[in-house]
Amino acid sequence: MTIKEREQEIINEFELFDDWMDKYNYIIELGKSVPSIPAEYKVEKYLISGCQASVWLHARYENGKVYFSAESDALITKGIVALLIRVLSGQPPRDIIDAELDFINRIGLKEHLSQTRANGLLNMIRQMKLYALAFQRTETGKHTQHD
Amino acid sequence: MSLQHDNIRKEFPILQREVNGRPLVYLDNAATTQKPRAVMERLRIYYEQENSNIHRGAHYLSQQATVAYEKARETVKGFINAGSPQEVIFTRGTTEAINLVANSFCKKFVMPGDEVLISAMEHHSNIVPWQIACQEREAFLKVIPMNEAGELDMEGCRDLLNKKTKIVAVTHVSNALGTVNPVREIIDLAHEKSIPVLIDGAQATPHFPVDVQALDCDFYCFSGHKVYGPMGVGVLYGKEEWLNSMPPYQGGGEMIREVSFSKTTYSELPFKFEAGTPNVADVLGMETALLFIKGLGQQQIAAYEDDLLNYAISQLGALDKIRFVGTAGQRAGVVSFVFDDIHPYDTGTILDKLGIAVRTGHHCAQPIMDFFKIPGTVRASLGLYNTRQEIDLLVHGLARVREMFA
Numbered sequence: 001m002t003i004k005e006r007e008q009e010i011i012n013e014f015e016l017f018d019d020w021m022d023k024y025n026y027i028i029e030l031g032k033s034v035p036s037i038p039a040e041y042k043v044e045k046y047l048i049s050g051c052q053a054s055v056w057l058h059a060r061y062e063n064g065k066v067y068f069s070a071e072s073d074a075l076i077t078k079g080i081v082a083l084l085i086r087v088l089s090g091q092p093p094r095d096i097i098d099a100e101l102d103f104i105n106r107i108g109l110k111e112h113l114s115q116t117r118a119n120g121l122l123n124m125i126r127q128m129k130l131y132a133l134a135f136q137r138t139e140t141g142k143h144t145q146h147d
Numbered sequence: 148m149s150l151q152h153d154n155i156r157k158e159f160p161i162l163q164r165e166v167n168g169r170p171l172v173y174l175d176n177a178a179t180t181q182k183p184r185a186v187m188e189r190l191r192i193y194y195e196q197e198n199s200n201i202h203r204g205a206h207y208l209s210q211q212a213t214v215a216y217e218k219a220r221e222t223v224k225g226f227i228n229a230g231s232p233q234e235v236i237f238t239r240g241t242t243e244a245i246n247l248v249a250n251s252f253c254k255k256f257v258m259p260g261d262e263v264l265i266s267a268m269e270h271h272s273n274i275v276p277w278q279i280a281c282q283e284r285e286a287f288l289k290v291i292p293m294n295e296a297g298e299l300d301m302e303g304c305r306d307l308l309n310k311k312t313k314i315v316a317v318t319h320v321s322n323a324l325g326t327v328n329p330v331r332e333i334i335d336l337a338h339e340k341s342i343p344v345l346i347d348g349a350q351a352t353p354h355f356p357v358d359v360q361a362l363d364c365d366f367y368c369f370s371g372h373k374v375y376g377p378m379g380v381g382v383l384y385g386k387e388e389w390l391n392s393m394p395p396y397q398g399g400g401e402m403i404r405e406v407s408f409s410k411t412t413y414s415e416l417p418f419k420f421e422a423g424t425p426n427v428a429d430v431l432g433m434e435t436a437l438l439f440i441k442g443l444g445q446q447q448i449a450a451y452e453d454d455l456l457n458y459a460i461s462q463l464g465a466l467d468k469i470r471f472v473g474t475a476g477q478r479a480g481v482v483s484f485v486f487d488d489i490h491p492y493d494t495g496t497i498l499d500k501l502g503i504a505v506r507t508g509h510h511c512a513q514p515i516m517d518f519f520k521i522p523g524t525v526r527a528s529l530g531l532y533n534t535r536q537e538i539d540l541l542v543h544g545l546a547r548v549r550e551m552f553a
Contacts, residue, residue, distance in 0.1 A: 020167075020500055021551075028493075028551060052508040052523060053492040073522060074490035075552060112496075 003095050006087045007103035014107040023108070027079035034082045037071045048123045053077045055120040059131035064139070065090050066132050072120065080104075080112055080121060088128055093139070096132035101125065150443060150451050156532050158183040158439075169502030172537045177322050177350060177481055177528030178506055180375045182436070189435040190377065193428045200424055202401060216427050219434035220417070226437045227367060228358040229384050233416040236383040236390070237430050241349040242272040244368035244383035245316070247420060248345055249276035251393040252314060259285035262311045264342075266291040266299055266328070267518060268321045271511045273347045277316060291317070293518070297324040297473035304333060308340055315344045319351035323510040323526065324473025325456075325481030327351070334363055343389060349373055353440075353530070354479040355449040359384050371429060375530075376436030380429035383420070390416050397422040440531070448531045452480060455529055459538045463527075466545055467553075472524045483510075483524040489552045491523045497551060498525075501544045 001009070017023040036042075041058040048055045053074035060067050068089045072078040087103065088096050104110055113122050156162050159181045164171050173181060193215075199208035201216050220232045229235055238244040257263065263277045267290050274288075281288045289307050292300045299317070308315070315337045320327050334344045343365035351357055352369040359367045366389070371380040385393075395402055395413055399422035404412040413419045440448060459482050463469060472483045485491060495507030508523040509516045516523055527541060 024497065024500070025551060052495075053490060054522070074492040076493050076496050077490075 003087055003091055003099045007101070007106075010083060010087070010103050011106045020108075024076065027083075027109075028075050029079070030082045031072075031075040031077075031079035034071060034078055034085075035069075037069050041069065042071070048120045048127055053120055055081060055124045057124055057127055057131075059128070059135075061093075061135040061138070064092055066093055066096055066135055068128060068131075070124065076112070077121060080109060081124065084121075084125065084128070093132040093136035097129055097136065099129075150447060150531065152532070152534055155443070156534075158185070159532055160184060162532060166502040166504070167500050172501075172503040172540050174527040174529065174533065174537065174541060175504045175506050176353070176530035176533075177373070177510075177526065179372045179378065180353060180530050181532070182377065182432075183375055183439050185439055186376055186432045186435045190428050190432045193431050198428070201427055202418070212427055215431055216425070219430045222434045222437055223382055226357075226441065227352075227369075227382075227384055228360050230360060231387065234384055234387055234390065236385065236417045236420045237425055238368075238381045238383050239379055239426070240370040240372070240381035241347060241368045242276075242370075242381075244366075244381055245273055245345070245347065246276045247383055247396045248314075248366050248368075248385070248393075249280040249316075251396045251420075252343075252389070253277075253280035253284050253286070255393055257281070257284040257286045257313045260311065261286040261313045262289050262307075262309070263287070264289045264291060264304075264307055264312050264315045266304075266317045267293040268297065268299070268324060268326060268328075268512065268515055269316075269318055270322050270347065270349070271513070272349075273316055273318060274514070286313070287311075296475050297321065297326045297515075298475045299326075299328055299333075301329065301332065301336075305336055308336055308342060310340075312337075312340070312342050315342055316347065317344070318347040318349075319357070320348075320354065320479050320481075321473065321512075321515075322350045322481065323512040323515050323524065324475065324483055325478040325528075326473055326475035327477035327479050329477075330364065331362055338363065343386075350480060354452055356445040365389055371433035371436065374433070374436055375439060376433035377429040380426050380433050382433075387416065390420065395419050395422070399423040401425070443531065449479075452529050452531065455533060455535065455538065456480065456482060458535055459527060459529070459541070462538055462542045463545070466542065467549060469545075472519055472521065481526060481528045483526045485521055485524050486549070486552075489548065491525045493552060494525050494545070494548050497548045498541070498544050501540075501547065503541055503544050505541070 046056045055072045057070040201213040223235045291304045337344045345366035346364045348369040367384040372378040402422040468487045491507040506526045
């Protein structure tokens with residue numbers, strides 16, 4: 001599935017919720033169900049600091065695709081992190097760099113990405129794109145060498 | 148206790164609004180307080196009828212604004228019982244007031260190897276300016292320790308005061324813990340060694356009367372916006388002898404007597420420290436706010452808030468897995484807590500959805516969070532318009548949070 005298709009899938013799921021309570025209960029459940037990031041990645045090096053909540057993000061590159069794992073110390077943040085991973089993980093670098101991630105707005109969670117929230121999510125998205133950019137550069141570098 | 152709440156709340160228009168479809172429960176007063184109608188009206192009248200630059204023109208409006216501005220200084224003098232209006236300097240807020248002293252005092256009186264003493268429970272605004280000054284002067288920043296309850300270690304304080312200590316800067320009330328510090332005792336200890344003391348009063352002035360002469364502090368700072376006044380204005384009180392001996396902080400208009408390209412002589416107090424066009428409107432708005440709380444009675448406000456704080460502590464204490472952060476014997480205005488199993492950010496997010504405004508995070512006091520080894524707290528901070536019903540709504544909201552996350 002492309003990024004856009006995955007985003008649409010999430011938007012459809014969220015349309016089922018009548019009120020904010022259901023929505024947040026779902027996000028909290030998601031947060032609880034996300035497997036913890038391996039201990040070796042839950043260190044300073046992978047920490048994206050927010051003013052309030054912290055996020056740890058790890059990325060690896062395999063067969064032209066970027067795979068992310070991440071978690072947060074706050075459960076709501078962790079749930080939203082899970083959604084971002086569902087959309088972006090396993091996608092080619094170029095698509096990650098170009099992703100607009102409009103779904104966050106569409107499912108009514110945009111407030112969590114505002115500067116004032118300072119929960120690390122905005123920095124996390126930036127960091128995901130930077131990883132994608134770095135992997136893409138390495139790839140281009142390889143090709144240049146081959147040429 | 149005798150505050151007439153229905154009437155008081157009507158004076159604060161914002162308290163009538165809804166947030167996320169629910170009536171606003173505003174419990175973030177330590178961050179900023181809401182403004183009574185009278186303050187907003189004062190700002191409007193100033194700009195509609197009095198606006199002009201002060202201390203400059205001979206024209207009618209300029210004189211009228213100058214008189215109003217200087218009358219506000221008299222009001223502030225009365226509010227904190229300063230010795231004279233010259234000891235009242237208007238600033239942008241507490242932060243600027245502390246920066247002024249850290250900059251100007253340290254330039255003159257702090258030499259390489261000297262020490263500045265602060266405490267473990269300071270707001271970043273009462274840490275960073277001293278850090279910068281110490282770096283510049285090659286001096287050392289020392290810290291009075293605190294205990295698990297969030298009370299200062301007075302023995303530690305005594306031990307740290309020495310010949311090299313040039314100034315002590317401590318908060319009157321902790322913004323993150325609510326602790327009321329024994330500032331009078333600290334001032335006495337410091338004065339025994341002839342060391343001046345600055346008190347950060349940002350969280351004290353909203354809650355109880357302050358008498359700078361009775362405290363005998365050398366400097367005292369507070370912010371207008373935390374005492375129901377406008378943002379962007381505050382006060383530095385300083386004893387005349389100190390202010391006279393300190394060099395100016397900023398240069399510009401107003402603070403000069405005579406300027407030539409070879410030499411400038413400076414104005415007398417308080418103008419020496421008020422460079423540039425001051426924030427006249429907000430000074431007048433702050434004056435109105437101070438008169439407003441004086442009118443209600445500062446003792447009455449203190450007694451009412453004290454009762455409300457005790458009520459909040461007892462009601463919150465019944466919640467499962469709650470842990471209070473800061474349990475000092477003497478507290479004012481603030482109750483800070485964490486749930487052992489729920490991140491403060493999660494708690495704050497759900498409370499916000501319920502229309503309840505609290506602050507979550509480190510409250511610009513990261514060293515305190517490091518001390519307690521927590522990422523932050525949930526802080527409910529009270530104002531004179533808050534009610535027991537609002538505390539009940541907070542407790543219900545938190546019970547809901549527990550249901551959702553537990």
